[in-house]
Amino acid sequence: RTQRALIRESWRRVSGSPVQHGVVLFSRLFELDPDLLPLFQYNCKRFASPQECLAAPEFLDHIRKVMLVIDAAVSHLEDLPCLEEYLCNLGKKHQAVGVKVESFSTVGESLLYMLEKCLGAAFSPDVREAWIKLYGVVVKAMQRGWEV
Numbered sequence: 265r266t267q268r269a270l271i272r273e274s275w276r277r278v279s280g281s282p283v284q285h286g287v288v289l290f291s292r293l294f295e296l297d298p299d300l301l302p303l304f305q306y307n308c309k310r311f312a313s314p315q316e317c318l319a320a321p322e323f324l325d326h327i328r329k330v331m332l333v334i335d336a337a338v339s340h341l342e343d344l345p346c347l348e349e350y351l352c353n354l355g356k357k358h359q360a361v362g363v364k365v366e367s368f369s370t371v372g373e374s375l376l377y378m379l380e381k382c383l384g385a386a387f388s389p390d391v392r393e394a395w396i397k398l399y400g401v402v403v404k405a406m407q408r409g410w411e412v
């Protein structure tokens with residue numbers, strides 16, 4: 265099967281419960297890099313712990329937003345360049361809130377971790393490879409937001 269088919273099939277298993285899977289992704293992210301926690305502030309209020317953050321409605325909305333961006337990428341595998349401008353602007357917004365470009369590799373690791381948890385044995389080396397490639401395209405487009 266093609267990489268595109270592998271992406272679509274595996275995403276179908278995740279996208280049915282986006283928030284649940286997004287929580288797995290961000291729990292892992294805060295484990296790998298606890299310094300990312302203070303970047304999430306709503307009404308200037310910092311979260312005291314990852315648990316508190318992962319339970320906040322505003323943060324769960326961010327999880328929904330992240331999953332929607334991935335969903336958009338999966339739906340546009342045939343035409344990823346059409347997302348470039350949106351992703352570049354999204355990168356700019358993240359630069360503005362203090363995110364470092366390097367943190368997106370930790371996000372990538374956390375994404376693979378979540379996929380592995382969700383897919384189990386179906387997370388084959390080919391599926392992993394396909395996701396690394398797709399995530400790379402998304403991050404490359406977002407990174408342009410730091411360059412200008």
Ligand code: HEM
Pocket residue numbers: 300303304305322323325326329330331333334354357358361363367368371402
């Ligand atoms: C907005 C932080 C990763 C998609 C935001 C905001 C913060 C933030 C503070 C503004 C508040 C909010 O909307 O909740 C972070 C951090 C990340 C991260 C610290 C990881 C290091 C991502 C990723 C994606 C993403 C990987 C998608 C691929 C979005 C979207 C918005 C947003 C769509 C809304 C932008 C808008 O208002 O137009 N992010 N984010 N974020 N983030 Fe993230």
